[in-house]
Amino acid sequence: DGGITQSPKYLFRKEGQNVTLSCEQNLNHDAMYWYRQDPGQGLRLIYYSQIVNDFQKGDIAEGYSVSREKKESFPLTVTSAQKNPTAFYLCASTSGRAGTGELFFGEGSRLTVL
């Protein structure tokens, strides 16, 4: 079945450690996105990539880094520079047909900093 797979589902990190969240899609979508959700807030865009080997900062990119070496994969690294990394992270993709914007989301990764 086509879809988006995020791993791990739950992750614990000590302060000062970097951690990488995996996102893989087999939908043949060009564009991929990382969003963050905090309690009582909507989803906020961290980074996005509309094509392989290219990515752009979203609204809250500070303390995060990404790469897009393959169409199927868009990993997110939460660095020690991210001041408040505990959150629910969602990866999404879209076919990129202009005028639609419908995103397909993965199941999310919950990161907790101890």
Add this chain to the structure above:
Amino acid sequence: DQQVKQNSPSLSVQEGRISILNCDYTNSMFDYFLWYKKYPAEGPTFLISISSIKDKNEDGRFTVFLNKSAKHLSLHIVPSQPGDSAVYFCAASAGGTSYGKLTFGQGTILTVHP
């Protein structure tokens, strides 16, 4: 600066009745609007969308209304079912190459009582 707002954090409705979820936006560049449904610890799933050239879009029990002059949209669910209980997010896109770059509201928790 909250460009998309859902002012009701929660809504409680009896099964079989109508659920009306509201959303306001401030950015005049938004031209495509979407509603997503989200269960706890899962990724959001797309529900219904509307382009700014329309004022209504219907899909089964779900209807979205757009009032551009008031910068307001609403989602009607008729009849409501207990399985509709979830968090509902409205989202907006400026279209063009901004597809997928969605700005989300804070979400409304809908509870449908049997």
